[in-house]
Amino acid sequence: MATVELRFSALPEHVRTARLVAAAVARRAGVDESVLDEVRLAVGEACSRAVGLHQRGGIGGAVRVALTDQEKRFLIEVEDEAGPAAVPASGAAAGADPDEDTLGLAVITGLVEDLEVTNGAGGGLIRMSWPVSADAVAV
Amino acid sequence: MDLSLSTRSVGDRTVVEVGGEIDVYTAPKLREQLVELVNDGKYHLVVDMEGVDFLDSTGLGVLVGGLKRVRAHEGSLRLVCNQERILKIFRITGLTKVFPIHTSVDDAVSATD
Numbered sequence: 001m002a003t004v005e006l007r008f009s010a011l012p013e014h015v016r017t018a019r020l021v022a023a024a025v026a027r028r029a030g031v032d033e034s035v036l037d038e039v040r041l042a043v044g045e046a047c048s049r050a051v052g053l054h055q056r057g058g059i060g061g062a063v064r065v066a067l068t069d070q071e072k073r074f075l076i077e078v079e080d081e082a083g084p085a086a087v088p089a090s091g092a093a094a095g096a097d098p099d100e101d102t103l104g105l106a107v108i109t110g111l112v113e114d115l116e117v118t119n120g121a122g123g124g125l126i127r128m129s130w131p132v133s134a135d136a137v138a139v
Numbered sequence: 140m141d142l143s144l145s146t147r148s149v150g151d152r153t154v155v156e157v158g159g160e161i162d163v164y165t166a167p168k169l170r171e172q173l174v175e176l177v178n179d180g181k182y183h184l185v186v187d188m189e190g191v192d193f194l195d196s197t198g199l200g201v202l203v204g205g206l207k208r209v210r211a212h213e214g215s216l217r218l219v220c221n222q223e224r225i226l227k228i229f230r231i232t233g234l235t236k237v238f239p240i241h242t243s244v245d246d247a248v249s250a251t252d
Contacts (some may be wrong), residue, residue, distance in 0.1 A: 012162075040193075106233075107232060
C-alpha cells in the first residue's frame with residue numbers, strides 16, 4: 001500500500017498541490033535534500049502530462065499519485081484515466097504551444113534515472129523512483 | 140505562489156519581469172502576455188526570470204512559442220537567469236542552444252548579436 005495516495009480531478013490548478021505533497025512525503029522518507037527539486041519537477045511534469053492527456057482527449061476523470069516509501073527507494077506512480085495511448089490532439093488544445101508533451105517527457109527522462117512509462121487500456125502510468133539515504137531519520 | 144508579471148521598456152527592448160511559479164496552471168498567463176506584446180509590435184523581448192521559483196516544460200513551451208512569434212517579425216527573445224535549478228531545465232531539454240541566456244537585464248538589453 002502506498003504511504004500517501006492522492007487523487008485529483010484532472011485540472012491544471014491541482015498540479016501544484018501534487019508537487020508540494022510529493023516533495024513533503026519524499027523529504028520525510030529520507031530522499032536527499034539536493035534531489036527534492038528534481039522530485040518536485042518530475043512529479044509536476046508527470047501530472048501536467050496526465051492533465052494534458054485528459055484535456056486534449058476531452059475526458060474527465062482523475063489523476064492518481066501514489067507515493068510509496070520502500071526500504072531503499074522512494075517510489076512515485078502517476079496514473080491517468082485518459083484511455084489507451086495518446087489520442088491525436090484535436091486542434092492542439094486552444095492556443096497551446098507546440099511540443100509541450102515532448103518537452104515534458106524530455107524533462108522527466110533527463111531527470112529520473114529509474115523511470116518506466118507504460119500505457120494500458122484505462123490510461124497511462126509513469127513510475128519513477130529515487131534512492132533513500134540509509135541514515136535518514138524521519139522527524 | 141501564483142505568477143506575477145510586469146513589463147517595462149528599455150530603449151527598443153521590452154523587459155518582462157516574471158515572478159513565482161510557471162507551470163501548467165499559470166503558463167497560459169505568460170503566453171497571453173507574450174502574445175499581447177507581439178501584437179502591440181514589441182518584437183525585442185527580455186524575459187527576466189530571476190524571480191521565478193519554479194519552471195516546468197509548460198513554461199518552456201510558452202517561451203519557445205514566444206521565440207517563434209518574435210522571430211516571425213525578425214525580433215528576439217532573451218532570457219535573464221542565474222538560478223542553477225532553472226538553468227538545469229534548459230540544459231536537459233537542449234534549449235540553452237535555442238535561447239540566449241544572460242546573467243543580468245543590463246547585459247540582455249545591450250546585447251546585439
